[in-house]
Amino acid sequence: MVVFQWLTGSFLVLNRRASGILGGLLRWRAFPWAFQWPMVGVVALVVVLALRGPRHSELNPGAAIVWQLWWAVLPFFIVLTARLWCAVCPFPVLGDAAQRLRTSPPPLPPPALRRVAPWVGAVGLGILGFLFLLLQVETSGPLTAALLLALAAAAVGTALLWQRRAWCRYLCPLGLMVGLYSRLGWLRLDAGKESAKAAYTAKRCPLFTSAVAQRRASDCVLCGACLYGRGGQAVEACLGRPSLAGQSLTPAEAVAVSLLLGLLLSDALRMTPILPGYMAWAMETTGRSYEEAMAVGIGGVMAVVLLVQAAGARALGCGQGFWPAFSLLGLAWLPLALAAHIGLSAQHLLAAGAVFRDLGAEVWLLAPGHMPQANAYVTVWPMRAFQWSIVVLGGVAAAYLARRLAAGGKGYEWAPAAVLPALPLVVVFGQPMSTAC
Amino acid sequence: MWRWIPAAALMVAALVLMGCARTEAPDSGRLPKYAYRSAQVLRGYRLAVANQELLARLPCYCGCGQDPSYINLRDCFISEDGVFTSHGANCLVCLEQVEDAVAWREQGLATREVRERTDAKYRGRGVPTDTPAVEE
Numbered sequence: 001m002v003v004f005q006w007l008t009g010s011f012l013v014l015n016r017r018a019s020g021i022l023g024g025l026l027r028w029r030a031f032p033w034a035f036q037w038p039m040v041g042v043v044a045l046v047v048v049l050a051l052r053g054p055r056h057s058e059l060n061p062g063a064a065i066v067w068q069l070w071w072a073v074l075p076f077f078i079v080l081t082a083r084l085w086c087a088v089c090p091f092p093v094l095g096d097a098a099q100r101l102r103t104s105p106p107p108l109p110p111p112a113l114r115r116v117a118p119w120v121g122a123v124g125l126g127i128l129g130f131l132f133l134l135l136q137v138e139t140s141g142p143l144t145a146a147l148l149l150a151l152a153a154a155a156v157g158t159a160l161l162w163q164r165r166a167w168c169r170y171l172c173p174l175g176l177m178v179g180l181y182s183r184l185g186w187l188r189l190d191a192g193k194e195s196a197k198a199a200y201t202a203k204r205c206p207l208f209t210s211a212v213a214q215r216r217a218s219d220c221v222l223c224g225a226c227l228y229g230r231g232g233q234a235v236e237a238c239l240g241r242p243s244l245a246g247q248s249l250t251p252a253e254a255v256a257v258s259l260l261l262g263l264l265l266s267d268a269l270r271m272t273p274i275l276p277g278y279m280a281w282a283m284e285t286t287g288r289s290y291e292e293a294m295a296v297g298i299g300g301v302m303a304v305v306l307l308v309q310a311a312g313a314r315a316l317g318c319g320q321g322f323w324p325a326f327s328l329l330g331l332a333w334l335p336l337a338l339a340a341h342i343g344l345s346a347q348h349l350l351a352a353g354a355v356f357r358d359l360g361a362e363v364w365l366l367a368p369g370h371m372p373q374a375n376a377y378v379t380v381w382p383m384r385a386f387q388w389s390i391v392v393l394g395g396v397a398a399a400y401l402a403r404r405l406a407a408g409g410k411g412y413e414w415a416p417a418a419v420l421p422a423l424p425l426v427v428v429f430g431q432p433m434s435t436a437c
Numbered sequence: 438m439w440r441w442i443p444a445a446a447l448m449v450a451a452l453v454l455m456g457c458a459r460t461e462a463p464d465s466g467r468l469p470k471y472a473y474r475s476a477q478v479l480r481g482y483r484l485a486v487a488n489q490e491l492l493a494r495l496p497c498y499c500g501c502g503q504d505p506s507y508i509n510l511r512d513c514f515i516s517e518d519g520v521f522t523s524h525g526a527n528c529l530v531c532l533e534q535v536e537d538a539v540a541w542r543e544q545g546l547a548t549r550e551v552r553e554r555t556d557a558k559y560r561g562r563g564v565p566t567d568t569p570a571v572e573e
Contacts, residue, residue: 136475279473290476 022081022187023237026224032087039090043148050145060141066148067138072348075181075341082185083178086221091152092168092206095159102160109162109170109208117170118252125173125256126302129263133270133298134291169207169219176256179218181338183244189220189227190238204229217247244331244401251323254330257337258309261421262302264340265428269301271347272431305421309333312417316406332402332418339394340425343387347433350383384433391429395422471526481525481532484539485514494548494571495538495555499530500563509568510534534559 025031050062077085086092099106109117137143151174158167168175202210205226209219226235249257269275275297282293313326402418472482485492492511501507501524508517514525514535525531534555541551549571559565 139475139477273470276470276473279479280468280470283473284467290473290479294476 022239026189026222026237027227028224032223033093035088036090036093039088040093043090043152047145047148050141050148053141060144063138063141063144066144068348071138072345074178075338075345078178078181078185079338079342080185081187081222082182082217083175083221084187086168086175086178087223089168091155092159092165094152095155095165095167098156099159099163106159106161106163109166113162113166113170118176118250119255120171121173121176122252122256122259124171125176126259126263128173129259130295130298130302133263133266134295164208165206166208168221169209176253177260180249180253180257180260180334181341183217183247183334184242184338185217186239186242187222188217188238188240189222189235191234191236202226217242218253244334247331249327249330249334251327254309254323254327255306257330257333258306259302260337261333261340262305263298264337264344265305265421265424266298266301267344268340268425268428268433269297271344271433272428274428274431308417308420312420315417328405329402329417332398332405333421335397335401336391336394336422336425339390339397340429343390343429346383346387346390350380384430387429387433388426391422391425395419395426398422469521469523471523472521474526477529477532478526481535482514482521484535485511485525488535488539488542489515491538491542491548491551492535494568495534495552496565496568497531497534498555498559498562498565499528499534501528501531502564502566505567507566509566510538512566530559530562 028034046062046065048062049065050060053060053062074085131137135143137147151172154171155167158171159165202208202213205220206223207219207221209216210226213219222237226232269278278297279290279293282288282296283290286293288296309326309329310322312329313322316325316329399419399422468479468482468486472479489511492514493509495510496502497507497510497513499513501513507513507524510531512522512524513528513531514522516522525535537558538551538555541554542548546554552571
């Protein structure tokens with residue numbers, strides 16, 4: 001009992017301190033641009049390194065920094081800080097600068113855009129992820145640089161067309177993904193009991209949301225703009241256990257969750273001996289090219305996951321309609337998607353160690369060269385145990401959430417479809433994975 | 438609930454079956470499964486099968502020279518006794534060397550010139566294999 005009290009007491013003290021530090025950071029006048037402008041410099045350097053380095057990521061510092069480090073750290077960062085990455089993302093600050101160059105302020109995003117945008121984001125996420133896996137962007141310096149430049153151009157172009165950060169709120173596919181995962185993040189801005197005062201902050205939010213909006217977990221980037229001026233004192237940074245039970249997804253967001261799960265499953269398959277087995281079979285039996293067989297494989301996995309979600313929604317619906325049930329199932333799958341992403345990121349971080357060791361040898365000639373593993377599928381067992389456990393945990397969380405949502409008394413039934421995507425993920429993460437992609 | 442079990446079982450069985458191993462030799466006309474890891478690996482193995490004589494005259498600079506069983510670049514893809522080896526599937530240096538060597542050969546360069554270019558580009562990257570010099 002004493003130990004329990006000590007543990008919980010320590011956690012509460014730690015939580016208060018962390019909330020204080022993060023709250024102080026968000027209230028700092030120089031936040032977030034003091035981080036954004038240096039990040040612009042970092043991204044510019046990464047683009048130069050990606051373009052000037054060797055073609056492939058094993059020896060390309062630009063691609064290695066983006067995919068082995070940033071992309072791998074991102075899901076862990078989201079769990080702790082929700083959408084805080086979007087606050088320090090360098091692309092919107094370029095858009096802000098471009099907006100200031102206009103003689104008159106751009107108009108608000110039209111209602112039609114706000115209606116269509118979630119679907120644009122979801123389809124954009126699917127296409128971007130599909131092309132990422134098909135073209136193996138993470139192994140290519142020039143493609144990595146092209147992707148970064150395209151995102152910067154899209155952010156600037158959208159900022160010239162519409163007010164504030166319409167790109168981040170409505171169109172950015174990565175923002176959509178981070179926003180979905182942020183529902184499971186611990187950090188949030190909350191108005192508490194003074195929501196009436198905090199409602200005034202909506203006019204200042206660059207993402208057209210506020211600390212009292214129901215969707216703040218996915219739309220708020222924690223930039224701190226709402227903390228100043230009228231109503232700002234009512235808003236506070238809070239750290240706490242997330243809860244999905246009171247939340248909901250739009251149909252477009254539910255489709256995005258399904259596409260994400262399909263992409264994550266394809267990515268995991270790519271790192272196991274299963275992919276070469278499929279490719280050998282597909283190419284030898286159909287005579288198609290590598291790219292065609294790969295496209296069919298990735299598209300097939302994504303389509304199967306989407307169909308499973310649709311079939312599950314039909315079973316779950318109980319007369320409430322297809323889309324509400326589809327969205328509910330997407331919400332239940334969210335912990336599983338985040339768990340799979342963390343499992344894959346852990347593998348990328350493991351690979352990062354080897355990549356940066358080799359890059360160090362290349363750049364500073366610390367070693368005469370590396371001796372690649374005879375079988376790159378062999379990896380350390382604690383990593384495999386961690387990956388497998390985190391995916392199992394994600395599946396359990398999905399099942400628990402589905403049951404809680406069903407018990408919410410809205411006319412839905414518990415459906416086994418809530419855990420169905422966990423089964424192939426558990427099998428795939430049980431396979432030996434490559435440390436180099 | 439029961440209607441989901443066959444679908445799940447089918448999916449799991451398909452994934453497990455796809456992971457089964459296969460051993461091939463270059464003269465069988467089929468490549469080993471690990472050669473299908475990526476488009477670049479597949480291209481590398483295809484080029485290695487088609488240019489075995491050239492690769493046997495070139496050193497490999499990936500660092501495999503530390504292992505005395507590696508004598509030349511061909512050994513990273515096909516062993517001396519004519520069996521595919523998986524080393525090339527996991528080494529981007531080997532793959533880039535093969536791509537460069539074949540591209541230079543297609544430009545009309547003689548084996549000695551390809552060797553000189555390989556040495557000039559990759560020297561210092563890793564311990565090279567102890568490949569005899571090209572006399573012609």
